[in-house]
Amino acid sequence: MSFITRGFSGRGHERDERLPPGQTLAHDFPVLSAGPTPEIDTAEWEFSIATETGGVHSWNWEQFMALPIEEVDTDIHCVTHWSKLGTSWRGVSLDTLFEDVETQYEYVMAHSYGGYTTNLALDDLLDGKAWIAFEFDGEPLDPEHGGPARLLVPHLYFWKSAKWVRGLVMMGEDEPGFWEQNGYHLHGDPWKEERYW
Amino acid sequence: MSDASTATATSATSEPAPALAAMPRAGWHVATVVATRQETAKAARLELDVDGWPGNAAGQHLDLRLTAPDGYTVTRSYSIASSGPGTRVVLAVDKLPDGEVSPFLVDEVRVGDRLEVHGPLGAFFVWRPVDRGAVRAAGDGAGGAASALRARPVQLIAGGSGIVPLFAMATAHAEARDLTPFRMLYSVRTPDDLFFAEELMALAAASDVFRLDLVYTRRTPDGWPNLAGRVTRAALAAAVLPATERPIVYVCGSTGFVERVASWLIELGHDARDIRTERFGGI
Ligand SMILES: Cc1cc2nc3c(=O)[nH]c(=O)nc-3n(C[C@H](O)[C@H](O)[C@H](O)COP(=O)(O)OP(=O)(O)OC[C@H]3O[C@@H](n4cnc5c(N)ncnc54)[C@H](O)[C@@H]3O)c2cc1C
Numbered sequence: 001m002s003f004i005t006r007g008f009s010g011r012g013h014e015r016d017e018r019l020p021p022g023q024t025l026a027h028d029f030p031v032l033s034a035g036p037t038p039e040i041d042t043a044e045w046e047f048s049i050a051t052e053t054g055g056v057h058s059w060n061w062e063q064f065m066a067l068p069i070e071e072v073d074t075d076i077h078c079v080t081h082w083s084k085l086g087t088s089w090r091g092v093s094l095d096t097l098f099e100d101v102e103t104q105y106e107y108v109m110a111h112s113y114g115g116y117t118t119n120l121a122l123d124d125l126l127d128g129k130a131w132i133a134f135e136f137d138g139e140p141l142d143p144e145h146g147g148p149a150r151l152l153v154p155h156l157y158f159w160k161s162a163k164w165v166r167g168l169v170m171m172g173e174d175e176p177g178f179w180e181q182n183g184y185h186l187h188g189d190p191w192k193e194e195r196y197w
Numbered sequence: 198m199s200d201a202s203t204a205t206a207t208s209a210t211s212e213p214a215p216a217l218a219a220m221p222r223a224g225w226h227v228a229t230v231v232a233t234r235q236e237t238a239k240a241a242r243l244e245l246d247v248d249g250w251p252g253n254a255a256g257q258h259l260d261l262r263l264t265a266p267d268g269y270t271v272t273r274s275y276s277i278a279s280s281g282p283g284t285r286v287v288l289a290v291d292k293l294p295d296g297e298v299s300p301f302l303v304d305e306v307r308v309g310d311r312l313e314v315h316g317p318l319g320a321f322f323v324w325r326p327v328d329r330g331a332v333r334a335a336g337d338g339a340g341g342a343a344s345a346l347r348a349r350p351v352q353l354i355a356g357g358s359g360i361v362p363l364f365a366m367a368t369a370h371a372e373a374r375d376l377t378p379f380r381m382l383y384s385v386r387t388p389d390d391l392f393f394a395e396e397l398m399a400l401a402a403a404s405d406v407f408r409l410d411l412v413y414t415r416r417t418p419d420g421w422p423n424l425a426g427r428v429t430r431a432a433l434a435a436a437v438l439p440a441t442e443r444p445i446v447y448v449c450g451s452t453g454f455v456e457r458v459a460s461w462l463i464e465l466g467h468d469a470r471d472i473r474t475e476r477f478g479g480i
């Protein structure tokens with residue numbers, strides 16, 4: 001279904017190929033949050049990965065910053081129809097963090113400070129597809145945008161890039177996280193417009 | 198998933214996550230404009246009849262898609278000012294002078310036009326009347342369950358067009374004759390910028406449990422007791438239900454407004470889990 005809207009000609013006619021369907025170029029940085037922005041002190045920050053055997057791998061801020069850091073230049077797509085092109089980030093690849101993690105499970109629940117969760121397939125996190133990012137545009141990541149550190153999974157809608165991330169818990173089956181329980185898609189591919197279900 | 202992680206998965210919500218199964222399914226619909234009116238000097242109210250609309254809860258929104266003759270499309274989200282069953286949906290759109298979609302909706306759209314909408318969307322920024330039957334049933338049984346079900350007071354905080362979903366909540370509250378204390382703080386630039394002015398005044402006048410507090414940021418009505426100016430932390434502390442009453446707080450407006458208000462609420466002792474926000478964009 002789609003029909004021409006009477007009287008509408010549109011403004012942005014040179015449509016950018018890098019924009020997935022239904023997205024508009026944003027000049028500011030859109031914010032999608034269900035509640036207030038938490039303030040997290042890096043002195044208390046900790047990130048962990050927990051597996052089915054009860055094994056927990058964890059890093060404090062200092063240990064985390066000692067890991068190999070990558071620069072990431074990427075486009076990001078928010079489910080509220082905004083995209084930003086060519087954003088630059090610094091962070092630690094999930095490949096690095098998963099190096100010593102043994103798991104048979106294929107799904108992950110990302111948990112954030114503040115209690116929010118979002119589910120992902122492990123496949124969407126490995127092989128150079130995801131990072132824990134702590135810098136945006138050369139500056140420490142603002143709390144409003146998920147600082148001190150957020151998940152960065154740029155090939156999925158941005159709510160999957162859990163802000164204020166504090167850990168990943170391996171899951172045997174895919175289960176909806178907070179956003180997904182509230183109507184967002186389980187997977188969230190912007191090129192397929194997997195916004196809602 | 199382990200029990201520990203299940204507990205954190207739901208801890209962002211103070212109530213259990215609303216069962217999606219109970220929510221109407223979102224889908225694409227054709228909406229016909231059945232009425233338009235000027236809402237403020239810059240804003241319009243659009244009443245739509247949406248083919249196949251499953252009804253919506255107070256606070257939900259929809260996505261609206263416009264298509265140009267050359268196939269170019271653009272989509273924006275709009276909160277719904279109405280709620281309940283039926284296919285009538287009311288929107289109120291504020292015109293951003295440089296915007297692509299809002300000037301079209303405010304200045305160009307007329308009765309009889311058809312628009313594509315997707316919804317209803319969002320299951321978290323939602324308010325539902327207390328199910329009095331359930332409270333009574335629980336009351337007959339275990340006393341603990343009754344108090345758990347007793348609704349907590351509600352504080353609504355709107356900036357500008359952020360009033361739209363909160364107006365839906367205030368109206369749903371009045372229509373259900375719900376006795377949950379409701380208080381609304383509404384910040385607008387001038388008296389001419391009030392959305393739903395008559396309806397809000399009428400709601401406040403008719404109800405003992407709904408209270409409206411207005412803040413004017415640029416110009417006040419004549420004889421207004423306060424000076425024009427942005428909501429400050431002190432003004433917020435004075436006008437909102439105190440944290441000790443454990444209100445559920447809904448905050449809606451531009452991203453900057455919501456960020457400021459929500460961070461002050463935390464400083465004033467409100468639990469982050471009791472604050473629900475909808476950010477419309479902008480700064
Ligand atoms: C869930 C949700 C519900 C919404 N509900 C409503 C509603 O009920 N009524 C309503 O009028 N709007 C609502 N909005 C905002 C709406 O989606 C559009 O962003 C708005 O109409 C501007 O679109 P535009 O195409 O005219 O402007 P654009 O061409 O998109 O933007 C013009 C400029 O204005 C800035 N801008 C965008 N939004 C805002 C804003 N809210 N305040 C200040 N500056 C802004 C942009 O960054 C840009 O620089 C809602 C947004 C969301 C996410």
